[in-house]
Amino acid sequence: MKRNWIALGLGLMLALTACEISGAKDRHGADQAVGQNPEQPMPLDQKEREAILTKLDKRIAEAENAFGLRLHRELTKTTGKTDNLVLSPYSISTALALAYNGSAGQTAAEMEKVLGWKGIGLDKVNEGNSQLKSLLEKGAGVTLNIANAVWVQKGYAFQENYLNRVKTSYGAEARSADLSSQAFVEEINGWVDQKTNGMIKGIYQNPPEANSVLVNAIYFNGGWMDEFNPEYTKEENFSLPDGSVKKVPMMRIEEGFGYKESKEWQAVRLPYGDGRMHMLVILPRESSSLEQVHKKLWKDPSVWMDDYSFETVKLGLPKFKAETDLKLEKVLEGLGMKSAVDPQRADFSGMIDGLPLFIGEVKHKAIVDVDEKGTKAAAVTAVGMPTSAAVPMEPVEMTVNRPFFFAIEDRDTGTWIFMGSVNRP
Structure with a gap:
């Protein structure tokens, strides 16, 4: 039938x-x-x-x-x-x-x-x-x-x-x-x-x-809880995956953020509104790569969930x-x-x-x-x-000028509402 x-x-x-x-x-x-x-x-x-x-x-x-x-x-x-x-x-x-x-x-x-x-x-x-x-x-x-x-x-x-x-x-x-x-x-x-x-x-x-x-x-x-001042946004270099470089509008801010780092990456949390929502940005070190960060994320994302210290971060983030x-x-x-x-x-x-x-x-x-x-x-x-922590004396520097991973997260529940990888801002 x-x-x-x-x-x-x-x-x-x-x-x-x-x-x-x-x-x-x-x-x-x-x-x-x-x-x-x-x-x-x-x-x-x-x-x-x-x-x-x-x-x-x-x-x-x-x-x-x-x-x-x-x-x-x-x-x-x-x-x-x-x-x-x-x-x-x-x-x-x-x-x-x-x-x-x-x-x-x-x-x-x-x-x-x-x-x-x-x-x-x-x-x-x-x-x-x-x-x-x-x-x-x-x-x-x-x-x-x-x-x-x-x-x-x-x-x-x-x-x-x-x-x-x-x-x-x-x-x-x-x-x-x-x-x-x-x-x-x-x-x-x-x-x-x-x-x-x-x-x-x-x-x-x-x-x-x-x-x-x-x-x-x-x-x-x-x-953003702390907005970037547009006056500080300048054209800067961003390294693409093929080794070439393009100019991008780089936003700048120096502020206290949740921060974490290792030998392979830096991570920062940028709060929205009252601080319940964040954008998490994970930047590979120059000696590492986004591919290596991906492998760690896919294996164990809990590394980036907790244990952030409150640091003064001198941050550069591209408009993208x-x-x-x-x-x-x-x-x-x-x-x-x-x-x-x-x-x-x-x-x-x-x-x-x-x-x-x-x-x-x-x-x-x-x-x-x-x-x-x-x-x-x-x-x-x-x-x-069809049918059928303490603030350091000197700020931490983090310039996102190469491919990176991001997530928009709800801190109370740990929900990642958005996630993605940016190779070309």
């Missing part, structure tokens, strides 16, 4: 920006500027935050970071040796979590293993992701909004248990539309535009070949804009998510009755833009599922 394969699309958008800051205080008590967003949830007080942190299963954030680094390792083989590579582990993991909630059997088991959720169980994964979402959204000093929605083709319906899970744990809106119409394209693109505060205008140009579309959008607005446009389904298959992408073996029977779905395409697009005020970034992931 011939099976009628129907497409299901799943998309995720993420946007970060650091313009228009007002209203927060930096650590010196000066007024900072945090852009106001009417959808920003009220911040948790310290007692509420500590209560959630106490209950949070740390394996969720650890699994997400490890999953991101495995993707980073595989993608570096083809795209990250000489070009820039940027991805959002949080975004990709959250998008796949929506699909995971509809999976069963071997498909679910493989997804759990690849995503690092083996042995945790669906309920605890959802509970952990819900707690993590609350902690990320409801911090003070930055704006970070997370939104989820699920669309289904008119005439079809999600299973009630599936909808209950994604609504309860991910706050997903449920909508019905004619997904084959241009009106749906305008509707979903309008939703994306609103939820990302205009950073991402839309995800579709034409109607998707889909029976359902699952979308996650994230918007972040935060500036890095972007990548990736297809991830083959990488996910290579990591072990095999049945999910196989139309004959995939089991997403927990999503829509009578429709055998499989993951046909996973697209991820990410952009990070760093300047004197802070960071702007955006990412889009689309998963198509």
Whole structure:
């Protein structure tokens, strides 16, 4: 009997920006500027935050970071040796979590293993992701909004248990539309535009070949706790992987930061807003290389998690804009998510009755833009599922004038929201 394969699309958008800051205080008590967003949830007080942190299963954030680094390792083989590579582990993991909630059997088991959720169980994964979402959204000093929605083709319906899970744990809106119409394209693109505060205008140009579309959008607005003075930004040399040199606008600051070093690398943490969010920058020594740092990261990222001393750092950091446009389904298959992408073996029977779905395409697009005020970034992931310390006397010097690794992290949970390697700023 011939099976009628129907497409299901799943998309995720993420946007970060650091313009228009007002209203927060930096650590010196000066007024900072945090852009106001009417959808920003009220911040948790310290007692509420500590209560959630106490209950949070740390394996969720650890699994997400490890999953991101495995993707980073595989993608570096083809795209990250000489070009820039940027991805959002949080975004990709959250998008796949929506699909995971509809999976069963071997498909679910493989997804759990690849995503690092083996042995945790669906309920605890959802509970952990819900707690993590609350902690990320409801911090003070930055704006970070997370939104989820699920669309289904008119005439079809999600299973009630599936909808209950994604609504309860991910706050997903449920909508019905004619997904084959241009009106749906305008509707979903309008939703994306609103939820990302205009950073991402839309995800579709034409109607998707889909029976359902699952979308996650994230918007972040935060500036450096200590801004770089634009007057100190000058053109300086940056060494490229091929040995050539290019001129880049190098920002300069001398300030107290979390700092750590070894014979092979230097690392610095640059705080955003009230200090809960940081950008981690890892710079290989001139005697080392980004490739060697990558190998250490992939083997044991815990080296860069703790034990930073507070040092006065004379820092040079290039203004940079890095972007990548990736297809991830083959990488996910290579990591072990095999049945999910196989139309004959995939089991997403927990999503829509009578429709055998499989993951046909996973697209991820990410952009990070760093300047004197802070960071702007955006990412889009689309998963198509057709059926079937003391301050030293002298400052530490760290000039990022050669390829480096970075991560945007939430310090309380250890979540790396973005990570990447910059070879060409």
